[in-house]
Amino acid sequence: xxxxxxxxxxxxxxxxxxxxxxxxxxxxxxxxxxxxxxxxxxxxxxxxxxxxxxxxxxxxxxxxxxxxxxxxxxxxxxxxxxxxxxxxxxxxxxxxxxxxxxxxxxxxxxxxxxxxxxxxxxxxxxxxxxxxxxxxxxxxxxxxxxxxxxxxxxxxxxxxxxxxxxxxxxxxxxxxxxxxxxxxxxxxxxxxxxxxxxxxxxxxxxxxxxxxxxxxxxxxxxxxxxxxxxxxxxxxxxxxx
Amino acid sequence: xxxxxxxxxxxxxxxxxxxxxxxxxxxxxxxxxxxxxxxxxxxxxxxxxxxxxxxxxxxxxxxxxxxxxxxxxxxxxxxxxxxxxxxxxxxxxxxxxxxxxxxxxxxxxxxxxxxxxxxxxxxxxxxxxxxxxxxxxxxxxxxxxxxxxxxxxxxxxxxxxxxxxxxxxx
Numbered sequence: 001x002x003x004x005x006x007x008x009x010x011x012x013x014x015x016x017x018x019x020x021x022x023x024x025x026x027x028x029x030x031x032x033x034x035x036x037x038x039x040x041x042x043x044x045x046x047x048x049x050x051x052x053x054x055x056x057x058x059x060x061x062x063x064x065x066x067x068x069x070x071x072x073x074x075x076x077x078x079x080x081x082x083x084x085x086x087x088x089x090x091x092x093x094x095x096x097x098x099x100x101x102x103x104x105x106x107x108x109x110x111x112x113x114x115x116x117x118x119x120x121x122x123x124x125x126x127x128x129x130x131x132x133x134x135x136x137x138x139x140x141x142x143x144x145x146x147x148x149x150x151x152x153x154x155x156x157x158x159x160x161x162x163x164x165x166x167x168x169x170x171x172x173x174x175x176x177x178x179x180x181x182x183x184x185x186x187x188x189x190x191x192x193x194x195x196x197x198x199x200x201x202x203x204x205x206x207x208x209x210x211x212x213x214x215x216x217x218x219x220x221x222x223x224x225x226x227x228x229x230x231x232x233x234x235x236x237x238x239x240x241x
Numbered sequence: 242x243x244x245x246x247x248x249x250x251x252x253x254x255x256x257x258x259x260x261x262x263x264x265x266x267x268x269x270x271x272x273x274x275x276x277x278x279x280x281x282x283x284x285x286x287x288x289x290x291x292x293x294x295x296x297x298x299x300x301x302x303x304x305x306x307x308x309x310x311x312x313x314x315x316x317x318x319x320x321x322x323x324x325x326x327x328x329x330x331x332x333x334x335x336x337x338x339x340x341x342x343x344x345x346x347x348x349x350x351x352x353x354x355x356x357x358x359x360x361x362x363x364x365x366x367x368x369x370x371x372x373x374x375x376x377x378x379x380x381x382x383x384x385x386x387x388x389x390x391x392x393x394x395x396x397x398x399x400x401x402x403x404x405x406x407x408x409x410x411x
Contacts, residue, residue, distance in 0.1 A: 006411075007242065009410065011356075013246065013248060014355070015249060015356065016355065019355060022251075025251075025354075026294070026353075027294040027401065028293050028294070028299070028351065028353035028354055029354075029355075030406075030408050031294075031405060032381075032405055032407075034408050034409060034410035035378060035407055036410045037377055037410070038373070039411055040341060040374065042308065042341075043359075047314075047316035049276070055272050058272060064272050065271065084244060086245065087244075088244050097259045097260055098259055099255065099258035099259025107265075109255045109257065109265045109266060123258070124259075125258050125272060126259075127273070161252065163256075169307050169346055173247060173357070174249065174256075175247050175249055175250045176251075191250075193250075193355055194248045194250075199248045202245065202247055203250070224247050225245065226246060227246050228242055
């Protein structure tokens, strides 16, 4: 069955373009309102990535930058969950990319000069493709909080960045995952740019003792939700009216 | 709707680590190849630059382009150069189809952008009259049309100001 267009995006649920407490948004937020447009084939389609596009260690950040026989430093964690749409349907076969700081809060990036040291065995880049049931999983280390220039004593909560593709470009999403219990969540202007506590809560991963492997690695659970499909009027409904 | 979309967060200044790791300075090591740089046969050059509200070139953006027609499907991603701000794409020129003038979808994320920005690029040497999406931009439609260059095309995106580019709620 051909799929219909995507449901409208609830812009009030997302952070506004301009959130002055997040200083970088001041000069980068468009000042004109977004112009609503109908979805065309361009927006309803998107690239498809196969498993052959990825390397065998792409979903294991503990090992994918480590020299032979070694592993990244820091608390070992599994991050897993499901990629769903707003209708709670699995979104299979989609590329999920993640990036993060190391356990000391330092990114392996030419522009990051934070004084915490790099970890020779940690790159901070991971990728996987969602399964038939929308499930995804990768192994990494718990990232550290770090300070950032925002005009004050600003520290990011520990977080992992997620980039997610859907069936169509209209579903394309970049977001961040936080960890339950982190006191920096309430203090961070990037997190607090999200208008409601309810919405913020969707980005907070939960400790998952069911998936935690004894004497090995803890697990955190994080589901990602993409836009759903617009409501469809079925023929049998029309007959009844 | 049973669920709500995951709220967006900025890609931040280190988006390259996840999306273009070699640009961030990562060695390949145990990773698979970087995605989004494949050059299709018959490609033309499209140079994109992004400016902020102070007129400064944005050097930490990630840009993706997408086109989908019966003739071509092509996705590509580039960073704006960490020094010059230039993002150079190599893609096939799109064709007119289904009542739309030739166009590319352009998606921009960066530090300071809280929700990825969607815009389009049209071409100055095509018949754009009657394109249903370009028409929605009214007097600002010219912010969506690239310029011809010796190598292909160039287009400047302004995030703010009098020349602010049209961004769409798709």
